[in-house]
Amino acid sequence: MERKDDAPVLGIESSCDETAAAVLAPDGRILAEVVLSQTADHAAFGGVVPEIAARAHLTALDAMVRQVLHQAEVGFSGLAAIAATAGPGLIGGLLVGTGYAKGAALAAGVPYLAINHLEAHALIARLPSIGSVKFPYLLLLLSGGHSQCLAVEGVGHYRLLGATLDDAVGEAFDKTAKLLGLPYPGGPALEALARDGNEKAVPLPRPLLRRAGCDFSFSGLKTAIAQLLIAEPAGPLPRARAADIAASFQACVADILGDRLSHALAMLPNASAVILAGGVASNQAIRARLAEVAGREGKRLIAPPPRLCTDNAVMVAWAGIERLRQGNTSTLNAPCHPRWPLEAL
Numbered sequence: 001m002e003r004k005d006d007a008p009v010l011g012i013e014s015s016c017d018e019t020a021a022a023v024l025a026p027d028g029r030i031l032a033e034v035v036l037s038q039t040a041d042h043a044a045f046g047g048v049v050p051e052i053a054a055r056a057h058l059t060a061l062d063a064m065v066r067q068v069l070h071q072a073e074v075g076f077s078g079l080a081a082i083a084a085t086a087g088p089g090l091i092g093g094l095l096v097g098t099g100y101a102k103g104a105a106l107a108a109g110v111p112y113l114a115i116n117h118l119e120a121h122a123l124i125a126r127l128p129s130i131g132s133v134k135f136p137y138l139l140l141l142l143s144g145g146h147s148q149c150l151a152v153e154g155v156g157h158y159r160l161l162g163a164t165l166d167d168a169v170g171e172a173f174d175k176t177a178k179l180l181g182l183p184y185p186g187g188p189a190l191e192a193l194a195r196d197g198n199e200k201a202v203p204l205p206r207p208l209l210r211r212a213g214c215d216f217s218f219s220g221l222k223t224a225i226a227q228l229l230i231a232e233p234a235g236p237l238p239r240a241r242a243a244d245i246a247a248s249f250q251a252c253v254a255d256i257l258g259d260r261l262s263h264a265l266a267m268l269p270n271a272s273a274v275i276l277a278g279g280v281a282s283n284q285a286i287r288a289r290l291a292e293v294a295g296r297e298g299k300r301l302i303a304p305p306p307r308l309c310t311d312n313a314v315m316v317a318w319a320g321i322e323r324l325r326q327g328n329t330s331t332l333n334a335p336c337h338p339r340w341p342l343e344a345l
Helices: 039-045 050-072 091-108 117-126 169-179 186-194 219-230 239-267 284-296 314-325
Strands: 009-013 018-024 030-037 081-087 112-116 137-142 147-154 157-163 274-277
Touching (some): 009 314, 018 050, 018 314, 030 050, 039 050, 081 091, 081 117, 091 112, 112 117, 112 314, 117 137, 117 147, 147 239, 157 239, 169 186, 169 239, 186 239, 186 284, 219 239, 239 284, 274 284
Parallel strands (some): 009 081, 081 112, 137 274
Antiparallel strands (some): 147 157
16 A cells, blocks of 8 residues: 555544544644543443443444544545454454454555554554654553553554552442442542541541552552541441541552552663553643652653543554554554553564
8 A cells, every 4th residue: 555644643442431533633633533431321330331331332433433534624545544343342442443443444445454552552642743763761550450660662562561450440340339329420520529528637647658560459458448448437428537548548649659650760760751551641739740750750750631542533543653653553453452461573
C-alpha cells in the first residue's frame, strides 16, 4: 500500500466500557474526537459486564467513526492508516473494534495498525499538545487494571521496573468506594467525598513503603478498610466518618505511590521526565503528591488532561502515528490479545 505521510490517522478504542473514535493529523493535531461512555449501562451491576460492553460497542461504533470522519473532512480512502486497540482488554470489545478497523482498512486500501492499549497510554505524553517528551522517560501507568513503573526507551521498547503484586490501584479505589456505599464508578466518587474529610483521621497500613524496588501492593490496604468498617457501629455510616475514611485512604495511596516513584527514579536516573497515565492519573490529590516527589528529584511530572487519562481514541491514533513513522504496520490477520504486556512488544 502506498504511504500517505501527510494524511491523518483514524483511531478506534473499544477495549473496555468506552467506545471512542478520533482523527489526528500527522503532526498530532486533533481533528475530531468522540467518546461514548457506557457507565449508565453497567452501573446497576457495580462493574463492567463484558457482553453488555461488546454489544454497546457494536451498536455505536460505525456512527461514531463516520461522525469523526465528517468533522475531520476526510474519507476512509484519504487516511494514512486506521489504528485500533487490539489488547489488552475484554475480548468481545477488542474483536468489535479491530474487526471494524480491518474491514475499513481493507475496503479503503489503507494500512491497519494493531495498537497495544498500554503503549497508547505510554506514548500520549509525546503528543505535541501535551509535552513532546523525549526518550527515555519514566512512566507510571495507574488504572483499574494496571499499576506499573516502566522505563520508556523508544516506540516498542519498554522495560518493566515494578508492578502490582496483587490489586491495581484503580481497583483498590473502586473496591474501597463500594465498601463505603459510593456509586459506580467508585474512583471519582471517592475522590469527591475525600475533599470533605480529614486525611489524618484514620491510621492505615502503607504496604511496601520504603521497601527496595518499585513494586506495589494494595490488597492489604483494601482489607484494612473492610476490617475498619466491620468494627463501625451498626447502622448507616455517617457521611463525616465516610469522608474521613475516604480522605485517609486517598492520602495513604498517595504516600505509597510517592515512595514507589522515588525508588523508580533512582532506577532510571536519566529519565527526561515522569509521565503519569491511566484513569487514576485524573485524581488531583495523587497528581499533586507525585508532582512534589518528581520535583524533589529535579524532574517534571507530565500528566495528560483528564479526558486523555481515561480510555480514549486520541491516544490510539497517536500511537498509530508513532508506529507508522517507523514503517510498522500490521497484517489483517493480526490477533487480539486479552493480555498483552508492554515489555512483550
